[in-house]
Amino acid sequence: MSMAEYRYSLYGTAVRYETDAPILAQPVNELLRHFRRENALDADAGLALRFYQVKDRAEIPLTISASARQLASGTGEAVGDRRATGLPYKVSVDQGLLIAEFHEIGVLAIDGAQGRADGYVINPERLPSNLIEYLFHLALIELLRRRDLYTIHATALEYNGRGVLIPGNSGRGKTTSFISLLRSGYRYLSDDHPLLQDSGAQVEVLPFPIKINVTDATVQFFPELKSASEQVLHPGVPKRFFYAEDLYQTAVGERCRPALVLFPHVVDSPKSHLELLPKSRALEALLPQALLVYDQEVARREFKVLAKLVQQVDCYRLHFGRDILDLPKLITPLLEKGR
Template identity: 30%
Template sequence: MPSISYPRYYRCYTVHDIRLAIDTDQPQILEALHTRLRHFSTDEMPQVAFRFTFDKVLDGTHHVVARPPGTLRPVYDPPVGEVVYADAADQLYISYGDHARVLCDARQGRVQVSYTEAVQANLWLLTCPLFTIPLIELLKRWQRYSLHAAGVCMDGAGILMPGTSGAGKTTLTLAMLRGGWDMLSDDMLFLAHGSAYKRDDLQVLAFPDVIDVTDTTAHLFPELQDWVEQPKGGGWSKHQLRFESVYGNRFAWSCKPLVLVFPIVAEAPVSRLTPMTQDEVLLELVPNVLLTETASSQQHLDRLAALVRMCRSYRMAVGRDFEQMPELFRRLL
């Protein structure tokens, strides 16, 4: 018996003109994904570019997803399991021990997720890394290239804040939102061709997900004090904030990137900016590229190089001067 029979639940979304459908056997998974994709929701459509299917199985011996045969290359080093790529089949395979498996077939635009009871309650795992990694791989084939960064904009001009978890992206984003800036994303953006005729003409596309906020960050902002007392979701180590519930439904779908700011949390009263060279910036951004299919991976790298050429770049030691940060960013533009 390969899987457990449950009713099916569906939703459809349009992510920057790319249509995708989610098909799951658990309503909690669908609701958690809808929280992330709520701004992209659309009516059900018969033709979609991508389809994500989630199936619960009895145990690790009954997975409906199998590891692809042949040679597989590691393309990412997760804390648990593996993320590997099959060149011949153009398939990305992810495993989380014996508890979850994912097969992303880029040619077919299909993602199959197979998971056991042991991880059913871990909605963060199922709807964040196991969903996001295949999503960015598929969108790459449609010339939407991922960037691990927060982003805000003012009058169509964008400041992007690349960085790993804990670098200070969320703190900066919240400071900008309360200072009147428009939201692009707290953690992930996409780069797209701004013009078919200009090599370095890029457009940044928003991904207005929930904002994951630690207790420490939330206590820095008075408007979050009541909200932070709410319980965290299953598997989440941080609080999920729907930014529009606190700061209003003020976000931009796209912008022209002008400045890159790489944050580092600093125990200082005042933030400090240090200019960065283009070579330094490109080295910081290269890990955004999953080295899977050759052509799309090269295009991803090319778009990152174009972004570096377009923008002024700074390292920012993020201090505690949150009230002054919005004006500091305005001067950068």
């Protein structure tokens, strides 16, 4: 079995990805396109992920022992990222190995201590690429959080060296508010999962640039998206997507100190307004967008990082009205204040 190998570097952490199927390579290279490194890295000290294609569950060389402890099961939100909602899963821990099973899709076996993850995907050619990307991302973020790089389910932008995080579930105006700020000159950090790192003095937000997925409803709010050609706004299932740099005068932003966290929800009102949130409420709202307890010590560290983040920013509930294109007028003064 021949394995293709790809190398990346995420903020000092080397990542090596190997797979036996081109169809399992493309979505990963797309996800990590800003982090690709062709030159040799010391992969021994980094993270190693391997994805294999299999024909059925019986072909997956992974047996779960009787002593395995089930941590969670359900539909949808296995870890941080919510894009593959509706996916039945089961997460268990077996002799230090975190095992995430996705019924009829595949299995991830994540060895946090060793910095390794193996993925087995059942007949990947029938799966949408965003699902393969989701499985890889899930394994990657579990490994990264053990290297003190945490992900958060949010969009993120930078404005003059100050970061804005917009966490939240789909359908609450997260991507719409993000595009409204992006088109007015904010720099792009991530559409769905920026990274957080505690640099000592402060918690910083780090870019994780990916393509921007938009619903048809979101497209309708922005004239430039409505009129964009298929070369810019690419067809995709279930959402169309574009690259920020193809549409706007923007660049990928720098790692920066977040100054604002906005929790949006759509209101039926002509004007948007902000409501300052007490920090405890903000942390409470942030936890389900970031933290899942699979490893106690990792979760303890991540909780402290999130608490520190909340302490250093102003948090607002954004009651997001119909004045979508005017959002920068509401937000930019907050970022210019106290500079």
